[in-house]
């Protein structure tokens with residue numbers, strides 16, 4: 603059984619990419635095989651894994667558009683055992699317009715994943731910070747969505763828009779899609795963050811992970827080093843938090 607997760611939030615810089623990388627590393631420590639798919643034209647995932655986006659000719663763009671190269675041809679081994687990824691670069695910026703003209707444009711990623719998905723226990727689709735064609739493709743391909751949200755009131759407002767999109771995706775083709783919020787960039791010392799965090803828990807009930815990811819500069823340091831915080835600083839609080847999150851994800855099935 604393969605579980606496909608979209609990691610999505612139209613707000614930028616909330617920890618989508620970091621969560622894909624750290625969660626897959628934590629699951630790999632538990633013996634699971636994971637595939638990460640970079641769906642951001644900025645190539646944030648590719649870069650944070652320590653690779654140069656421009657060094658790849660075959661990327662998620664060549665899989666989704668035009669040549670329709672089989673996805674297995676685009677898979678690269680990351681530096682973490684049992685974690686592979688599909689890179690992206692700026693070529694993908696043109697994908698939105700190009701895909702829209704195609705038949706079944708919103709199912710393109712789902713179809714591309716089919717032949718490889720049985721090789722993995724978990725697939726994480728790292729969405730760009732928008733609710734466009736690429737994020738829609740991820741939401742159609744996924745069984746579950748992780749929504750990283752910064753614990754502050756303004757960030758919570760953006761959740762409503764995403765929730766509406768999720769309802770539409772469920773109505774129009776992916777009825778069993780489930781979603782859970784992940785609190786990130788949490789500053790436990792501020793009252794505002796603590797209140798926002800509690801409010802999210804009250805409103806969302808079971809649709810929120812118990813694990814809270816605190817704000818720490820260590821995440822940025824790890825991404826500059828091009829490796830997951832879990833191997834860069836295995837005993838750090840941040841690494842431990844993503845291991846806790848992996849336990850929750852494993853429990854979900």
Ligand SMILES: Nc1ncnc2c1ncn2[C@@H]1O[C@H](COP(=O)(O)OP(=O)(O)OP(=O)(O)O)[C@@H](O)[C@H]1O
Pocket residue numbers: 613614615616617618619620621642646729730731786787788815816817818819820821822823825
């Ligand atoms: N818990 C955290 N504490 C502090 N910094 C963090 C945390 N999580 C991520 N970061 C840092 O914040 C920046 C943005 O994180 P990340 O790239 O994961 O967000 P994103 O949602 O993928 O952004 P984008 O929308 O641009 O793709 C990065 O520099 C990352 O290292």
Ligand SMILES: [Mg+2]
Pocket residue numbers: 618619620642646647728729730
């Ligand atoms: Mg990102």
